């Protein structure tokens with residue numbers, strides 16, 4: 418077996434943390450069940466995600482770093498709901514794990530609560546599957562519309578903070594040919610013409626799906642001092658229908674991980690292919706870093722956010738349908 422899964426109390430909170438660890442000890446991943454927030458991904462003995470030294474890790478505030486989950490809104494279009502929605506502030510339930518000779522996976526679940534129903538009157542079930550292998554981390558965020566009377570719309574995103582040697586020696590490739598909304602230029606839309614993108618000021622862009630052959634859906638983050646690729650980020654989404662009532666009972670009930678995985682694969686397999694997604698690129702730079710209480714002033718040196726999601730246009734999910742957003746982070750061998 419490649420590895421195993423464990424769950425234990427967290428360092429700063431009684432809310433548990435799920436840990437995936439390879440048998441050889443060289444690879445691991447930690448998931449704080451507060452928000453199902455991935456706090457660490459170690460690949461070949463090296464930490465690949467950034468978490469601020471000032472991050473609040475006691476389960477009272479969304480984590481500044483790792484991979485917070487954004488749902489059902491991006492930003493704060495509904496001012497009555499927290500920025501980036503409530504998924505990253507809820508305690509998720511650990512459903513179980515699976516392992517084979519290539520990877521170890523775990524599954525977490527979050528159901529609608531009286532508080533979420535008050536804020537957002539839709540009955541949903543969220544699933545988050547995290548799979549660790551020797552070269553990659555795959556994170557699959559699934560939304561199930563389990564109500565029978567109406568569809569609902571939402572935005573979702575995986576807010577990934579990638580650890581880098583230094584922002585001034587980091588570049589990104591793979592976004593050329595994609596249009597983007599630049600939040601630093603009055604949310605106007607531009608075309609990315611550069612094959613290599615550097616960050617030298619506050620950067621907050623929503624790159625729209627690469628829906629033609631001229632652009633790819635993989636973003637490579639490189640160290641310009643060595644021209645080596647640090648990590649590749651690929652993402653896609655898919656929507657599937659035909660959740661049977663028994664499948665809904667499995668998703669909602671006292672579920673086993675194999676039952677849920679069975680529902681996911683049977684529901685997804687006989688449906689349309691995957692689609693490209695938005696990619697948000699963010700670095701707060703100097704002023705915004707100073708303004709963020711949970712980020713030290715020079716914290717912006719050490720990360721760039723490459724965040725796959727569906728934010729430029731909301732997802733509309735019909736009754737008894739599921740939607741999955743899958744991010745694959747790969748370390749070149």
Ligand code: TA6
Pocket residue numbers: 479492500501576621697699722724
């Ligand atoms: O993903 C980029 C962004 O929307 C930025 O505008 C900035 O607000 C960032 O998210 C962090 O948001 P947070 O609510 O986690 O402080």
